[in-house]
Amino acid sequence: MPASQNLRKQEARASRRRSIDRWFGRIGFLVTLGTLGVLAILLLNLAASGLTRIDWQFLLSFPSRRPAEAGILSAWVGTILLMMVTASVAVPLGVAAGIYLEEYAPKNKWTDFVEINISNLAGVPSILYGLMALGLFVYQFRFGQSILAGGLALACLVLPIVIVATREALRTIPASIREAAFALGATRWQAVWHHLLPYSTGGIATGVILAMSRAIGESAPLITIGALTFIAFLPPAPILAHAPFISFDWLFSPFTALPIQMFNWVSRPGEEFQSNAAAAGLFLMLITLSMNGAAILLRRHAQRNIKW
Amino acid sequence: MSFPYESSRRLDKAIERVMVGILRVGGWASVLVTFGIVITLVTESWPFFKAVPVGRLFTDRMWTPLFLEPQYGIGALLAGTLVTTGVALCVAIPLGTLLAIYLSEFAEPRFREVVKPMLELLSAVPTVVYGYFALLTLTPLLQKIYPDLPQFSMLSAGLIMGIMIIPYVTSLGEDSMRSVPMLLREGAFALGDGKLGVALRVVFPGAFSGLASAYVLAISRAVGETMIVAIAAGLQPRFTLNPLESAATVTAFIVQVSLGDLPHGSIGYQSIFAAGAVLFLMTLGFNLAGHILRRRFHRAC
DSSP, X not given: OOHHHXXXXXXXXXXXXXXXXXXXXXXXXHHXXXXXXXXXXXXXXXXXXXXXXXXXXXXXXXXXXSGGGOOOHHHHHHHHHHHHHHHHHHHHHHHHHHHIIIIIOOXXXXXXXXXXXXXXXXXXXXXXXXXXXXXXXXXXXXXXXXXXXXXXXXXXXHHHHHHHHHHHHHHTSOHHHHHHHHHTTOOHXXXXXXXXXXXXXHHHHHHHXXXXXXXXXXXXXXXXTTOOSOOOSOOOOSBXXXXXXXXXGGGGSOOOOHHHHHHHHHTSOSHHHHHHHHHHHHHHHHHHHHHHHHHHHHHHHHHHXXXX | OOOTTHHHHHHHHHHHHHHHHHHHHHHHHHHHHHHHHHHHHHHHHHHHHHHSOHHHHHHOSOBOTTSSSXXXXXXXXXXXXXXXXXXXXXXXXXXXXXXXXXXXXXXXXHHHHHHHHHHXXXXXXXXXXXXXHIIIIIHHHHHHHSTXXXXXXXXXXXXXXXXXXXHHHHHHHHHHHHTSOHHHHHHHHHTTOOHHHHIIIIIHHHTHHHHHHHHHHHHHHHHHOOHHHHHHTOSSOOOOOOTTSOOOOHHHHHHHHHHSOOOTTSHHHHHHHHHHHXXXXXXXXXXXXXXXXXXXXXHHO
16 A cells, blocks of 8 residues: 555544544533523523512512412521521531541541541431431420421531531641641641631631532421421511520421422412412522522632632 | 740640540531431331331332331332432433533633533532422423323433432543543544544543542432422332333432321331431442542542
């Protein structure tokens, strides 16, 4: 076979490869857009049937048998109170666990076990946290179907997210920072408190926001502890007009939350309830998407400002 | 003569000891949560497994533990979970892998930096919203193509679940493909292969354990997903492998029983913990497999 013919064959093959590559690039781009398009369709869809329902009356009314009078007052109040419990349990515990595992824990079998445990815990279906809360918090500890039980269930659920985020934030800090602190006589805690924690605030805050956004949208564990009930009242106020001014009765109050209210409306027949569901869904989407957006920006900001 | 800072040094040491104690409590918390889940599942489902002969779990055809003449064929629930997960994987694995290859090997870095977090939003959408979408938008759409599709179908729930788990495949898959050393790619390019050829013949095999762990974690997510299937796939247990029918999954059964009045210690109460125990074992297996695969991948790099 003459050399020129061989070369021509090679060239033909190369140009075929190039055109395959070009086509794959186009397909990949279209699939990316299509996948993101699902998100857009989802939002537009909710807006189309829910936007007309959103007004002050919807925000400030209790759920009702008559769809046009129903609102999400008890739902959003419940969500806020739940998040207060969840955050005040999951954030300190998760950050402490992250610091302990990254800065203190000796490398041994036990630490290995804890690590496998956390990675498994992050993959445990949310409904199992609900079953645990039902057996343990609702019945063993006798918290009842209360904000406390729900908030604790969600706190257990997002604990691994906070732990992992804290560890990753600490891991990006170079060892030289720690060594410099130790060389100046700092104890390990002083190094953590004065240096490592301030430098990792961005990363930890990102993780906390993502964890809270996950908890806000979660409904399965709350349904499992029996929270799907008709709640047309608000929990007792946390602040009183008389001494001792602060009350914790709300912790033991029954509750509903935004995703549960939405589930309630989705599962009812009738178009009017469905547009209520869409309106509640629109709120949920706005909350979770803006929290995720904030987390993305925060992460980018933290990465840009610190160059080791 | 005493060192001037000795007393403050002693204080620092005391604070250090206290703080280590507090931090260790945090480290314990995650283990306690796991123990809490395992112990609750075991103790609350114990009476159920004691009352029901284990053989009947596999020989009965129906799952009706709350009926007067109860049947305990857990296969009816597992079939629902199997089908919805299967449909979801048919969506998520091809699309997720394709996106991972595209983002890691083809897309401009700036495009990737913008798109990747946006794709991850897909798994941040509350699942009850996905359920709404599957039931009230996708199902009517599918009914136009296939008019006999019932209002609740495993197909519709599975398709949406597939969309939800795409980011798990893409994100982990893309990470592992990008950590395949550049040298290997350059070698293949030097031998005259094209971009797609390099991606499929060099990068894909090189990143396979990472991709496999992504697939396994996606499976675990799909098996444990609750709200989408509870809303859109139906709550009636039915022994069928046909995705065009409605059937309850293990998770949907738990929701369905939780919706009713559930006295502590009743057979209904025990049955959801039994279903939960089965679910826990399944996802534990997938999670551990995923963990091992990911670790192997990190070691290979």
